[in-house]
Amino acid sequence: MKLNIRVFPNLDTLSHSALDALLRIMDEAIRERGRFAVSLSGGHTPAKLYSLWAQTEKQKARTDWDCVHLFWGDERYVPHTDPLSNYRMTNEALISHVPIPAGNVHPMPGPEHFSTAEAAAEAYESELRKFFTGAAPAFDLQLLGLGTEGHTASLFPGSPALDERVRWVVAVTAPANPPQRLTVTLPVLNCARNTFFLVAGPDKREIIAALRNEPTPQASEYPAARVQPAGGPLWLLDQAAAG
Numbered sequence: 001m002k003l004n005i006r007v008f009p010n011l012d013t014l015s016h017s018a019l020d021a022l023l024r025i026m027d028e029a030i031r032e033r034g035r036f037a038v039s040l041s042g043g044h045t046p047a048k049l050y051s052l053w054a055q056t057e058k059q060k061a062r063t064d065w066d067c068v069h070l071f072w073g074d075e076r077y078v079p080h081t082d083p084l085s086n087y088r089m090t091n092e093a094l095i096s097h098v099p100i101p102a103g104n105v106h107p108m109p110g111p112e113h114f115s116t117a118e119a120a121a122e123a124y125e126s127e128l129r130k131f132f133t134g135a136a137p138a139f140d141l142q143l144l145g146l147g148t149e150g151h152t153a154s155l156f157p158g159s160p161a162l163d164e165r166v167r168w169v170v171a172v173t174a175p176a177n178p179p180q181r182l183t184v185t186l187p188v189l190n191c192a193r194n195t196f197f198l199v200a201g202p203d204k205r206e207i208i209a210a211l212r213n214e215p216t217p218q219a220s221e222y223p224a225a226r227v228q229p230a231g232g233p234l235w236l237l238d239q240a241a242a243g
Contacts, residue, residue, distance in 0.1 A: 018049050025193075047090075053098075054094045063098070073153040074155075077120065080107060080110050162226065169182060198236050
């Protein structure tokens with residue numbers, strides 16, 4: 001399977017390049033549509049990007065935070081204060097350091113908001129439908145990763161959620177800790193205007209090699225292969241992941 005790949009020496013150079021590209025997409029989105037809607041990923045790899053965005057004064061000042069809207073592609077069904085929360089990581093790395101309006105931050109709900117993951121998923125889908133006014137949920141940019149278990153967002157290999165065609169957000173039980181999670185579905189992932197896979201570390205090398213060697217996306221066991229928005233995703237890899 002042909003991947004659009006850019007390889008960087010290390011996570012630092014990867015993150016700087018990703019931030020530059022993010023800001024270019026942001027400028028264009030605000031110029032054309034008056035807002036920049038970005039779907040964020042959890043994990044160690046994007047945390048570096050978020051920190052750069054918050055702590056590099058030139059980039060921080062360049063951002064029109066009133067026009068930026070932050071969403072998430074998946075979340076562990078844990079309180080926002082939990083160390084495993086994607087929201088908590090992003091808040092510590094980015095949100096708490098920048099003047100973004102509170103109403104522009106759209107985290108996935110946790111158990112402090114809804115008593116079941118299913119109810120939380122329904123609520124987040126309602127928020128997306130309200131934001132996108134019922135049209136296709138076309139994020140200006142979505143950031144995705146690749147887990148060591150082969151998952152993207154919280155879509156794991158073999159998950160029934162991969163067959164979802166109607167719902168935008170679902171609750172899933174994952175073979176990982178914690179098992180209860182929320183995730184956007186392929187109908188959302190395949191609508192984004194721009195998609196970056198940020199992948200770093202030698203533990204991802206085997207999966208990258210498998211994706212490269214598969215004949216078609218349909219033949220792949222990895223959900224990432226089924227993320228095929230118009231224009232295709234861009235894979236940003238460090239040398240350790242690229243091999």
